[in-house]
Amino acid sequence: MSNKTIVITRPSGQARQLSEALLVSLRNSGFTPESTPKIIALPLLTIAPKGDGFLVEQITVALKTADLAIFVSPNAIECTMRLLECSWQELSSNPVPIGVMGGSSMLALKNHGIGAEGNHTQIILPQNNAQWDSEGLWTELQNLRWNWSTKKVIIFKGEGGRDWLADTLKNAGAQVEAFSVYARVPLDLNSSAWNEIHEMNFAKSLWLLTSSEAVRHLGGAKLPLDLATAICPHHNITDAAEHIGFGEVITCEPGDEALIAASQAWLSI
Template identity: 80%
Template sequence: MSNKTIVITRPSGQARQLAEALQASLLNNGFTPDTSPQIISLPLLTIAPKGDDVLVGQIIAALMAADLAIFVSPNAIECTMRLLERSWQDLSDESVPIGVVGGSSMAALKHHGIGLESNPTKIIAPQNNSQWDSEGLWAELQKLSWDWSTKRVIIFKGEGGRDWLADALKHAGTQVEAFSVYARVPLDLNSPAWKGIYEMDFAKSLWLLTSSEAVRYLGQAKLPLDLATAICPHHNIADAAEQIGFGEVFTCEPGDEALIAASQAWLSI
C-alpha cells in the first residue's frame, strides 16, 4: 500500500460512503491495492438527532402556514424526516415547496420519496454545482419573483451553524422560523479514532474537509497540520483550514465527485 494517507473527516455514515466511492474510483483508474493510499475515517463531529414531541408539534404547526421549507444539509433532511415519521405531503394541507443547497440534499430528498410523488413536491436548488451553498440557493429563490415580505419560511438546521440565508430572508422582510433538528457532538480528543492519525506521516497526508465547524474543532487537537494538505469544497471551509495552520489548502467544487477527482490529482503529484 502507498505510504500516502487520505483522511475523511465527515460523520461516520457519510464518511463510509465517500471512502467506498473513493476506493472504487481509484481501482477503476489504475490504482492497485499496493499503490492505493490508506484511507482513514476521523469523524470530527457526530450528528445527534433530536427526539422531542414538543418540537414535532411546533414543526407541524409551522408547516401548516409555511410557503417554503429550507433544509440546510442532508443531515437536516434525515433528522427532520426521522423526527416527524410521516411523508412530507402528509404534513400539511398543501405540499410545501422545499429549498436545498446541493446535490447531496437532493439525493436525501429522493431517498424519502420527496419530489417523486404523483404530484411532485416542488424542489428548488442551484443548478450549477459551483453554486451549491446558501448564496447560490438565495440567488435561485430570487428567480421566483415572490414578494418575500408576504412569505413565511421554515429553515431546518443543526444547532449553531451559519445563518447567512436566514439573515438574507429576514432582510427581505420574510417571516423566518428556524428549527434545530440535530446537534453536532465533537469527537473526544481521547477517542481511539485518533490513533491512526498520530501514527501517519503528516507530510504525506491529504485531509478532505467538508465542514467549517469540524475544521475549527480539529484546530484544538494540536497536530502538525503545517505539514499536511487539505482539500475543501467551499471557500469558507478553506479559510478555516488556513486559519488552523494547514500547510497547503486547495478548493474544489462541491460534491463527492469533485472531492474524489481532487484526491486523485493530489495522488498523482
C-alpha cells in the same frame, strides 16, 4: 499499499459513503491495491438528532402554513424526517416546496421519496454545483420572483451554524422560523479514533474537510498540520483550514465528485 493517507472527517455514515465512492473511483482509474492510499475515517463531529415531542408539534404546526422549507444539509433532512415519522406530503394540504443547497441533499430527499410523488414536491437547487451553498440557493430563490413580504419560510438546521440565509430572507421581508433538529458533538480528543492519525506520516496525508466547525475542532488537536494538505469544497472551510495551520489548502467545487477528482489529482503528484 501506498504510503499516502487520505483522512475523511465527515460523520461516520457520510464518511463511509464517501470512502466507498472514492475507492470505486480509484479502482476505475487504474489504481491497484498497492497504489491505493490508506483511507482513515475521523468523525470530527457526531450528529445527535433531537427527538422531543414538543419540537415535533412545533414543526408540524409551522409547516401547515409554510410557503417554503429549507434544509441546510443532508443531516437536517434525515433528522427532520426521523422526527416527523410521516411522508412529506402528509404535512400540508399542498406539498411545501423545498430548497436545498447541494447534490447530497437532493439524494437524501430522493431516499425519502420526496420529489418523485404523483403530485411531486417542488425542489429548488442551485443549478451550478459551483454555487452549492447559501448564496447560491438565495440566487435561485430570487428567480422565483416571489413577494417575500407575503411568504413564510421554515429552515431546518443544526445548532449553531451560519445564519446568512435566514438573515437575508428576513431582510427581504420574509417571515422566517428556524428549527434546530440536531446537535453536533465534537470528537473527544482522547478517543481511540485519533490513534491512526498520530501514527501516520503527515507529509503524505490529504485531509478532506467539509465543515468549518469540524475544522475549528481539529485545530485543538495540536497536530503537525503544517506538513499536511487539505481539500475544501467551500471558501469558508478553506479559510478555517488555513487558520489552523494546514501547509497546503486546495479549494474545489462542492459535491463528492469534485472532492474525489481533487483527491485523485493530489495522488497523481
